[in-house]
Amino acid sequence: MGDVELAEALRRQGISDARVLEVIRALDRAAFVPESMREVAGQDTPLPIGHGQTISQPFIVAFMTQALNLQPGERVLEIGTGSGYQTAVLARLGAEVYTVESLPDLAGPARERLERMGLGTLHFRVGDGTAGWPEAAPFDAIMGTAAPERLPPALYQQLRPGGRLVLPVGxxxxxxxxxxxxxxxxxxxxxxxKLLGVRFVPMTSTAPPDFVH
Structure with missing residues (x-):
């Protein structure tokens, strides 16, 4: 079961990329939130997922994905796996996704959830998102789902010439x-x-990363 009504609501709010809307329509957001939140998962609002983190408002997920203009076969780095919802959106667009999460308690369940869904080529890392994934660079696109105070230099350096990076800063x-x-x-x-005023959880810098492939 997907989110047909949610996709239609996002279309009315100005999301125009048909591929993004189809992905939102096909995914069930309730599968990515705690059981206590599932009844409201179809609403266009952020929701808590534990450990002080949230799953982003669907409009923001769709807006950021549309802004990234991801093409099938491109390699994308995601900073902040969270519950895996944004990761699933990127994968369903046909990208090869490298995703980094700093919190092991979120990273493990997200990886299990996404691997059960069989979404394509996914790579997982638990570690410092501000460091990116240097040995896998360069990337065609990079998305951050948490906000650093300014753009981490390592992320820009890991973007290929002509590549796009979308993230909140502040x-x-x-x-x-x-x-x-x-x-x-x-x-x-x-x-x-500058695309939009937003509020995201902060992007934190941790110790050197622990690799999970």
């Missing part, structure tokens, strides 16, 4: 901005676009 308390950064094909300065 202070732990106060206004954050969702930005899209495009790395130029040659040595020019990056193109930075």
């Amino acid at each position: 202070p732990r308390q106060g206004a954050q901005e969702l930005i899209r950064v495009t790395r130029p094909l040659k040595g020019e300065a990056p193109q930075v676009e």
Whole structure:
């Protein structure tokens, strides 16, 4: 069972990418939230998933995915696996997904959930998201689902020329901005676009990563 009504609500809010809407329609968001939250999973609102983290509002998931303009076969790095919902959206678009989560208590269940769904080529890591995944770089696209105060240099460096990066940036308390950064094909300065005012949980930096392949 998917989320047909949710996808229609997102279309009315201005999500126009038919592929993104089809993925939202096909996925059951209730499978990615705690059992106590499943009755409200179809609502367009963020929900707690434990450990001080949330599953993002569906509109934000769709908006960020649309802004990333991900194409089938591209390699995408996701910072912040969370419950795996955004990961599933990226995978259903036909991408090869590398996803990093700093909290083992979230990473383990998300990996089990996503592997049961058989969504395609997924790679998992428990570790510091601000460090990215250097040995797998460069990436065609990078998405962050938690907010650093500023763009971590390692993430930009792991973006291929012509690649896109979408993530929220800003202070732990106060206004954050969702930005899209495009790395130029040659040595020019990056193109930075401000897309939307948002509120995300902070992106934390931890000890050197523990690898889970």
